Structures are given as C-alpha cells and as structure tokens.
Amino acid sequence: MALEISTHTVTDQDTAAELGSGDLPVLATPRLINWLERLTQATAKVTIPEGQTTVGTLVKVEHLKATPVGHKVRCECSRAVSDGRRLIFHVAAFDEEDQAIAAGEIHRRVVDPDRFMARFTAQ
Ligand SMILES: CC(C)(COP(=O)(O)OP(=O)(O)OC[C@H]1O[C@@H](n2cnc3c(N)ncnc32)[C@H](O)[C@@H]1OP(=O)(O)O)[C@@H](O)C(=O)NCCC(=O)NCCS
Structure with missing residues (x-):
C-alpha cells in the first residue's frame, strides 16, 4: 500500500491537559486526529483536479495507546480510495517502538x- 507519512514529536502544547480533551499530559486525541487529517488533505491535493479542493466529512479513528511528551509519532495515510463522491483514506499512527497508537478512516x-462558499454570501 502506497503511503504518505509525517512525523511529529509530542510537545507540552499537544497534550490532552493543554487542549482540554482530558486531564493528563499525554498526546491529545484531537491533536493526533489533526495530524492525520492534515496528511489526508495533503494527499488529496495531488490527485484532485486543479481549482478544486477537499473538505473533511468523516473521522473514525481509534486512539489505541497513550504517548508521553517528548516521544515521536509517525502518521501514515493510504492513497485515496474513491467511490465517486467521497475520497476514503485509511490512516494509522505509530510510536517510537513501532506500536500502533491509532488506526481508522478519514473521508473527504x-x-x-x-460554489461551496457561495451559499454563505447568497441573499
Ligand atoms: C461536503 C458536503 C457539502 C456534502 O453534503 P451533501 O449533503 O452531500 O451536499 P448537497 O449535495 O446536499 O449540497 C449542499 C450544499 O453543499 C455545497 N456543495 C455540495 N457539493 C458541492 C461541491 N461538489 N462543490 C461545492 N459545493 C458543494 C453546495 O453549497 C450545496 O448547495 P447547492 O446544491 O445549493 O449548491 C457537506 O457534508 C459539508 O459541507 N460538510 C462539512 C464539511 C466541512 O466544512 N468540513 C470542515 C472544513 S475541511
């Protein structure tokens, strides 16, 4: 499976305690999802027609293992599978020991x- 990859180091700004998604100083689920979603956005960009863009429509990600501050995380994203309207990406993240810390699916x-923005300005 062809993959797009990004790597990150968990900082104090990335924790659940900092983002308010939990009390503990470990990688926050919303930050992890943000890293994965950014990867799908970048991956989509290279395949869609010029002048078009993509919007995120579904995130289904299981956060499997906690990651403390200072540890590295590798995020991976498959090439998109298209069913005509949707682009479906399989995503996963791994810690320094190559253990899966997250896995799931993101749709765009x-x-x-x-046209997308026009409905907000139309009278
Ligand atoms: C993507 C999304 C438009 C699809 O919804 P949908 O119900 O299948 O869309 P509909 O066919 O009912 O269209 C609703 C409106 O969406 C917009 N839209 C739909 N398809 C579009 C397309 N291919 N291009 C641009 N705008 C589109 C149009 O404004 C449309 O209104 P119109 O038919 O009067 O032009 C909708 O799920 C959505 O906006 N989700 C939120 C995405 C988002 O904001 N993500 C966060 C930012 S990345």
Missing part, C-alpha cells in the same frame, strides 16, 4: 471552493 469530499 471534493468540492468547488467558489
């Missing part, structure tokens, strides 16, 4: 940016 929709 290809949209025309002008």
